[in-house]
Amino acid sequence: MPIHHFDFLPFVGLSVLIAGLAFSALLPAAGRSLKRRRLLWAQSWVYAALAWAGMGAVATGRAAPLVGAPPTGSPLEPWVVPAALLVSGALFALLLRRRLAEQARQVQRRQDEVFEGLRERETLYQRVVDALPGGVVLLDSGGAVVAANAGAARLLRRRADELPGALLHGDATEIFGSRGELLDPERRPGALAQRRQASSGQVLGWHVEGKLRWFLSSVQPMDQDLSVYSFLEITQERGAQEQLAYRANHDELTGLPNRHRFKQALTEAMYASFWQRDRVAVLLLDLDQFRNVNGMWGHLAGDEVLRAITGRLRDLLPPGASAARFGGDEFAVCLGGVENREEALAFAGHLCAELGEVFSQGDTRVQVGVSAGLSFYPDDAHDEDTLLQYADLALSAARSTGPGGVAAFDGAMALRRERRVKMGEALRSALERGELSLVYQPVVALQTGELRSCEALLRWEDSPWGAVSPAEFVPLAEETGLIDALGQWGLEQACRQARAWADAGTPLRVAVNLSALQFRAGTLPALVANVLERTGLDPASLELEVTADTLAGNRLSVRRQLGALRSRGVTVALADFGAGHLAPGALRDLPVDRIKLGRPFVRDLEDCGKQTAVIGALLQLAAHLGLEVVAEGIETAPQHDLWRDLACPLGQGYLLGRPAPAETMTGLLRPRA
Known part of the structure; x- marks a missing residue:
């Protein structure tokens, strides 16, 4: 048989091609492992060596020494190379199929992973949306429900399967605006969705199970002719807000x-x-x-x-x-x-x-x-x-x-108010500059005419308006917040004068009027104690007067403070008794030592004989309770005689002595051994 001539270079090239194709087919199975790739590379060269051996078996001439075998001269030798190529092609096809199958499996696996991730994410998103406290509804271009979360079904009191395809706010449903007015159909969420018009923060109300409920809603247009309608119930918040607004007004x-x-x-x-x-x-x-x-x-x-x-x-x-x-x-x-x-x-x-x-x-x-x-x-x-x-x-x-x-x-009232404003400023300045003064009105024994005590009264003589009555500037001091400073000034001046009389050997008890406003802070006992300490006055020489209205209006707090003052030895007098709302039976419980019967008693005693029995009983009650009685406002001799005949111990009024400066009062005092 003739020896077939086989060129060496094509032979080597074909072997390398077979090795490369085998490696490419097996490469997907190796993944990213370097060690497995090296093994696959070696395996590919094994396939190439097999192909080389097959072709070498038929080689003659220069090819025979390469395989170490002489040509046999077999009639099959011409078919060896095609057979080797066929085997190599089949092997390559098999390996290629495996690679394609592996790639298909990998693609499917990746798709499955992606789809599973999407399903998990969709489930998560649905859970998140369902967990929202409000309702979220997807509306189509006709205003019908495409999808809704669990919150929408809960707030609307409807089953979830009833919502898809339903019109939430049809023409038959009453929807109210934030002010309680019936909402225009064109402003309803469904109508907004049809017009693809956005809204935010719209307050709507509608009846759910027969009860009017309020919601904060918004409509947001989306792609594909869809709109998202979200709403949150604010019925309780609105009720609380309305309650707060009611309380505020x-x-x-x-x-x-x-x-x-x-x-x-x-x-x-x-x-x-x-x-x-x-x-x-x-x-x-x-x-x-x-x-x-x-x-x-x-x-x-x-x-x-x-x-x-x-x-x-x-x-x-x-x-x-x-x-x-x-x-x-x-x-x-x-x-x-x-x-x-x-x-x-x-x-x-x-x-x-x-x-x-x-x-x-x-x-x-x-x-x-x-x-x-x-x-x-x-x-x-x-x-x-x-x-x-x-x-x-x-x-x-x-x-x-x-x-x-x-x-x-009328216009005159405005002028008077302007005068009061200016007077308030002037009073403050007068108090700071010491332009006020005190006068003293005597209190005498009606049976003997003996001077027993005196009452200190404030005077403001040198004002821009001349002499101003206490009936005008004392209420003004109460309105402007000056009453505490004014009261303290008067108290201190009266105590200094009483101490001067005591040092001169003519001690005389001095009464000082108190405003109801001076009891507000609850510090009056401490203030009086401080003034007594600074002036060195015996507390027995000080008398503090309060009105019946002061006791009636601030009974508990005033009682405590007056009780503290009495415990220090200060005398407490109840002024204008009979002009206020205190009944005689209340005297038993009041922390006072002296009562001063007001002008109504004096006037009625002279005009009506029946009042004599009432006053007589009152004097007996006071004596039984150990209270001194002073008849105020005695201005005529008949009044004086009537009170004296009723055995009223003390009296005060213009007939007995007008308010006068301290020097005049000093002249009335006689040195006492």
Whole structure:
């Protein structure tokens, strides 16, 4: 057989090709492991060596020595190379199929991992959305539900399977806006979704299971003609907000609007009056001496009286009028559509008379006087604050006329107020510069005429307005916060004068009047003790006077402080007894040493003989309780004789001695051995 010639280079190239193809087919199975890749590379060269051996078996000539075997001359030798190529191709196809199958499995595995991750993430997102406290609904372009979370079903009180395809807010459903008005259908969420219009923070209300519930909602357009409608229930929050708003604008005790809400109503009335060309009347009402009701029957009884007055006030108001409570015992009324001032004044008088009728408090009948001050828009002012200020000035003028007074603002009141403002500033300066003074009025024994004590009285002589009465500047000091400084100054000056009389051998007890406001801080006993220590005055030479109204209005706190003063040896006197709301039976429990019968007793004693028996019984009661009695306001000889005949021990008045400077009082004193 002839020897087939076989070229060496194609032979080597074919072997390398087979090795490379085998390695490529097996490479995916190796992954990223370097060691496995080296093994696969060696395995590929084994396949190449097999191919080399197959082809070498038929080689002759130069190829025979390479395989170490001579040619056989077999008739199959020409087919060896094609067979080797065929085997190599089949092997390559097998390996390629394995590689493709492995790649397909890897792709499928990756897809499965991606899909599983997507499913897990979708499940997570659904859980998150379902866990939201509000409802989240996907709406289509027609406003129908495509999908909804569990919160939507919960808030709408519907099953989850009922929501898809449903119209949440059809025309038959009433939806309300934030102010409680019926919402325009064009502003409903479904309509917004149809127009692909966004909204945020819209407050809506609708009935769920028969109860009106409120929601904070928003609509956000998305892709594919879809919109996201989200809503969160705020029924409780809205209720709390409404409650806070109500409390911020209403009085807690009576339920009436407060000052802030009243000013809003007044603004609305003024606006309407401007177009109607009529008037608005502002009435300020004050209960005269209402603090005595609290003092005598307690604050609970006082609250009941305030509620009763509120009920009457509401019944008496004409349509369109509004009332308010400003605090304490002060009320306000706004009257719109007033044609003339006289009409409003007549209504105010009727209102005061009706409100001042007798109230029943348990077994007790309580009568409260009511005063009123009025101002008018646009006659007096054009803004709310000035109208209220002028009405307050009118109220002060009404109170000065007595219980049940009614007064309307006039220009003179503004001048008087300006005078009071300037006077307050001048009083402060006078106090700082020591321009005030004290005078002393004697208290004498009615049987013998002996000087027993005196009362120190404040005077302001050198003011820009001349001599100013204490009846004017003492209340002014209370209004401006000067009463504590004024009271301390008067107390210290009186104690220094009493010490001077004692050092001169003519000791005389000095009485000093106290304002009810001086008891507010609860530090009066310490203040008095400090003044006594600085002046060196014997506490027995000091007398402190309080009014019956002070004890009635601040009974507990005043009693404690007066008890502390008495324990130091200071005498306590109850002034103007009979003019206030303290009954004679209350004397037994009061921390006082002396009572001063007010001017009504003196006047009635002279005009009515029946009063003699009452005063006689009162004097006996005082003697039984160990209390000294002073008759105040004795101005005529008949008055003096009547009190002396009733065996009243002490008296005070112009007949017995007018208030005089300390030098004059010194001349009345006689040295005592």
